[in-house]
Amino acid sequence: MSSGLRAFLLVFPMVVFGFWGALHTPDPDLDRNSNSDETADIALAQLPPLPRWSRSDLPDFSTYSDTTEKKAAFFSFLYPRIVLANSRILIEREYLQSLANKDQFSQTELTWLKNQAERLRVDEEPGSDDMFRLLERRLDVIPPSLIMAQAANESAWGTSRFARRGNNLFGQWCFSKGCGLVPQSRVEGASHEVADFDSPYLSVRSYIQNLNRHPAYQKLRDVRLQARNNGEYASGSSLASGLLDYSERGEEYVKEIRSMISYNNLTYYDEKFRSVRDSSQQELLQLASASKEEALRTDLTDEATGSEG
Numbered sequence: 001m002s003s004g005l006r007a008f009l010l011v012f013p014m015v016v017f018g019f020w021g022a023l024h025t026p027d028p029d030l031d032r033n034s035n036s037d038e039t040a041d042i043a044l045a046q047l048p049p050l051p052r053w054s055r056s057d058l059p060d061f062s063t064y065s066d067t068t069e070k071k072a073a074f075f076s077f078l079y080p081r082i083v084l085a086n087s088r089i090l091i092e093r094e095y096l097q098s099l100a101n102k103d104q105f106s107q108t109e110l111t112w113l114k115n116q117a118e119r120l121r122v123d124e125e126p127g128s129d130d131m132f133r134l135l136e137r138r139l140d141v142i143p144p145s146l147i148m149a150q151a152a153n154e155s156a157w158g159t160s161r162f163a164r165r166g167n168n169l170f171g172q173w174c175f176s177k178g179c180g181l182v183p184q185s186r187v188e189g190a191s192h193e194v195a196d197f198d199s200p201y202l203s204v205r206s207y208i209q210n211l212n213r214h215p216a217y218q219k220l221r222d223v224r225l226q227a228r229n230n231g232e233y234a235s236g237s238s239l240a241s242g243l244l245d246y247s248e249r250g251e252e253y254v255k256e257i258r259s260m261i262s263y264n265n266l267t268y269y270d271e272k273f274r275s276v277r278d279s280s281q282q283e284l285l286q287l288a289s290a291s292k293e294e295a296l297r298t299d300l301t302d303e304a305t306g307s308e309g
Contacts, residue, residue: 047091048289054084054201058167061158071264074157078148079269080296081201083276085208086141087287092116093139094281100132120213137225138212144273145236145266147204149257150246152264166196170207216245233277235270237261 059077064070096116099109105127113135114126120138124131154171155163162168172195197203211217220242227234240257247253261267276287290296 047088048285050201051084051289051291051293053291053293054081055199056201058158058163058169058200060164062164070157071152074152075148075264075266075269076297077158077200078151078204079144080290080293081204082144082147082269083273083287083296084201084290084293085205086144086273087276087279087284089139089141089208090277090279091281091284091288093136094284096132096135096139100136119209137221140212140221140224140228141277142208142211143234143236143239144269145261146239146257147207147236148266148269149236149240149260149264150207150243151204153257153260163200167200167203168195168197169200169203170210172203172206172210211242217242219244233270233274236266 059073061070061074064073095112099105099113102109105113110126113131116122116135116139117124117126117131120135122131122134122138124134151158151169154160155169158164158169162171195203195206197206211220220239223238223242224234227238237258240254240261243254243257244250249256276284279287287296
């Protein structure tokens, strides 16, 4: 790594917990308590139980004195959890597409469709063409590079108070008393807390759901859909254009996220993730239930921590 890049990483602002609004928040208590890891994935026979390692807490990244080693450890920890969350989405997406080709639905299928529509905020008649069209746009993956850049930015590389004490990597809010951690800078009269998750995996999954359903990120979903329609995969950098409302800093925040993707060579992970996107149903099932997280990062190399200047 060049000395210029090392200096850049040391002074780069890692986290900005400004005065955000509901744009950053999961629903109150969503994916937060110990029961949610089994119930938040809408019941689907093909979807296996979550592996035990997905419940692991965040490591103590403050113990790293070397910036490069900290980055490598942070990304190595995150990538399997991103693959796990996205592979389960791809399984559900394939199931959704299989239902779209049916003329009639069983009660179980209709219930699944209604639950997905409620979770992803699709207000259309269950089983209608409009419902399938909107669900297919929202039940989709987020590229690793974007998740990693935002997680690093919002959690100060996993060292912020909210990350360490609440496994919250993205600064998501909740609004019921005791649902999370009270921000030290919370203004008088405010009632929000920063959500507390049982594991970083649940934070990742809740973040993906937030981008997939909140009206503020419609542009992000439009960019993703256009790429799919062109037979391509949207990059994290291109999807970052849809994050104007994620921070009160707007364009500056988007530029910062794109800079982090570029300087940390995070497109490397997007390229590795292509094999997951192209996996068969059986391969996705194996990824979604891998007993060891190492199985989801076997093809990664040291290139991932390289730099581009």
